[in-house]
Amino acid sequence: MLTSRRSILTGILSGLFALPLLKGARAASSANGRKALVIGAGIAGLAAAKTLADSGFSVIVLEARSRIGGRLHTDRSLGTPLDLGASWIHGTRANPITELAQRFSQPLFDWDYDNEEVFDLTGHDGRSVERFEIFADALEGFMEENETSLSRISAKNAIRKIRQQRSLLQLTDDEIGFLAHSLLEQEFAASTTELSLAGVDEGTAFGGPDAVLPDGYDKIALGVSQGLTILTEAVVDRIEHSSKGVSVSVAGKVLEADYAVCTVPLGALKAGSIAFSPPLPDTKRRAIDALGMGLLDKVYLSFPEPFWHETVLNFGRISTTHDAFAYWPNLFPVTGKPILCALNAGAFALELEKLSEENRRRAAFEALQTMFGRDIPPPVTSISSAWQQDKWTQGSYSFLPVDVAPGARTALAANLNSRVFFAGEATVADYPATVHGAWLSGQRVAQEAIAHAR
Ligand SMILES: Cc1cc2nc3c(=O)[nH]c(=O)nc-3n(C[C@H](O)[C@H](O)[C@H](O)COP(=O)(O)OP(=O)(O)OC[C@H]3O[C@@H](n4cnc5c(N)ncnc54)[C@H](O)[C@@H]3O)c2cc1C
Known part of the structure; x- marks a missing residue:
């Protein structure tokens, strides 16, 4: 099966740039006659491909998976769209992803994080919003005082120090653990031991509320992909480059082009899944090693009917194991179906990935029983992600570990010979680890290639 797929792909690749059909109408009327290969059909790759194609380049996108979208991955097996990768547009005002959602007629559902209920070890407790604010204010104050050494301080050490402040003395250790996990580990997909305060501080944000896409985030990727030439199950394993152009190896075949845009995730770069010739410069190699690739996973549980407050959007669970099943978005208001989602990050998410789907479901259900009581009905079914x-x-997605300067992202983004460009969420210093950051990075490198080709 695999062999026959490879040979079909090889056949397609043999004549790829030569085929008028694959060149597309835009490429046929190409003003500059330039060819570009984009590696990865996630949102960064699609942004780069679209920008290059619109500017007259002949573009082929090479995607390893059998689907496009990368970390925009919507599953519909539970009868409604559920996102296993990104869910939220963070800051919908002036956000390019909001514009894309409008362009592709995608409805948005504004997400109110303050609409929440937190369950502590003794049952339901309503002090959560106030506690979040006290904790966030204390952390922010500490960061301002230590502005010049943020890279050297782990989030964990910062929390240890602010723990002694009068405003936080009233909180229990489990509450502090819950807040640290909710505000930092979930957000940055990393443990507070690894994450630096520079990582907490980096980047900027669009204004306005966050929103989810009820019809699925993959609609954005599908919308952008229209009219582009994309080969799926096309695994790139080598990129050669010189000042004259690039050669990209796919399934034993070599494609030649003027430019390549590499958008493979940091995790794949760390694993060395693509060989570069000449080898990557030391600065880029060091950046790949130094930046952290975090872990955030989701478990969606589908129930016969809701047993929770249907209109509450967020449920929190304070427990003695702070990173286990602490945050539960409620999908009922979005989908009209009795579905809850658990988000887990860092070490606990990694442990959960080792379990079967059935055991992940069981573990999630047991956590829910500590919140809603032992009598709740068991889930009918579940789906979950395993991004590691x-x-x-x-x-x-990426994060800044302790002792790594934000400049590592710039080093990762640097091009090779103005022929191989790097895009993707990890290359972005102003909006790292987001969909809009990845999108903007793809547009940026495409503009650089366009400028070089002039
Ligand atoms: C669980 C989770 C939740 C998230 N939540 C949010 C959120 O709510 N809001 C938000 O803004 N962001 C969120 N993110 C982050 C966001 O999804 C990413 O920042 C963004 O989608 C990354 O896009 P990208 O194009 O850089 O990478 P990707 O989408 O990963 O695209 C890279 C592509 O390269 C392909 N590839 C890899 N190796 C090869 C190879 N050798 N040859 C060919 N192709 C290859 C991959 O298959 C992939 O399709 C979340 C991510 C995860 C995992």
Whole structure:
């Protein structure tokens, strides 16, 4: 099966740039006659391909998976669209992803994080919003005081120090653990031991509320992909480059082009899944090693009917194991179906990935029983992500570990010979680890290639 697929692909690749059909109408009327290969059909690769194609380049996107979208991955097996990768547009005002959602007629559902209920070890407790604010204010104050050494301080050490402040003395250790996990580990997909305060501080944000896409985030990728030439199950394993152009190896065949845009995730770069010739410069190699690839996974549980407050969007669970099943978005208001989602990050998410789907479901259900009581009905079914095990991503998204300067992202983004360009969420210093950051990075490198080709 694999062999026949490879040979079909090889056949297609043999004449790829030569085929008028694959060149497309835009390429036929190409103003500059330039060819570009884009590696990866995630949102960064699609942004780059679209920008290059619109500017008259002949573009082929090479995607290892059998689907496009990368970390925009919507599953519909439970009868409604559920996102296993990104869910939220973070900051919908002036966000390019909001514009894309409008362009592709995608409805948005504004997400109110303050609409929440937190369950502690003794049952339901309503002090959560106030506690979040006290904790966030204390952390922010600490970061301002230590502005010049943020890269050297782990989030864990910062929390240890602010723990002694009067405003936080009223909180229990389990509450502090829950807040640290909810505000930092879930957000940055990394443990507070690894994450630096520079990582907490990096980047900027669009304004306005966050929103989810009820019809699925993959609609954005599908919308952008229209009219592009994309080969799926096309695994790139080598990129050669010189000042004259690039050669990209796919399934034993070599494609020649003027430019390549590499958008493979940091996790895949760390694993060395693509060989570069000449080898990557030391600065880029060091950046790949130094930046962290975090882990965030989701478990969706589908129930016969809701047993929770249907209109509450967020449920929190304070427990003695702070990173286990602490955050539960409620999908009922979005999908009209009795579905809850658990988000887990870092070490606990990694442990969960080792379990079967059935055992992940059981563990999630037991956590829910500590919140809603032992009598709740068991889930009918579930689906979950395992982004660390995913060969083409090897993690969820990037973060800045302790002792790594934000400049590592710039080093990762640097091009080779103005012929091989690097895009993707990990290359972005202003909006790292987001869909819009990845999108903007793809547009940026495409503009650089366009400028070089003039
Ligand atoms: C669980 C989770 C939740 C998230 N939540 C949010 C959120 O709510 N909001 C938000 O803004 N962001 C979120 N993110 C981050 C966001 O999904 C990513 O930042 C963004 O989608 C990354 O896009 P990309 O194009 O850089 O990478 P990808 O989407 O990973 O695309 C890279 C592509 O390269 C392909 N590839 C890899 N190796 C090869 C190879 N050798 N040859 C060919 N192709 C290859 C991959 O298959 C993939 O399709 C989340 C991510 C995860 C995992």
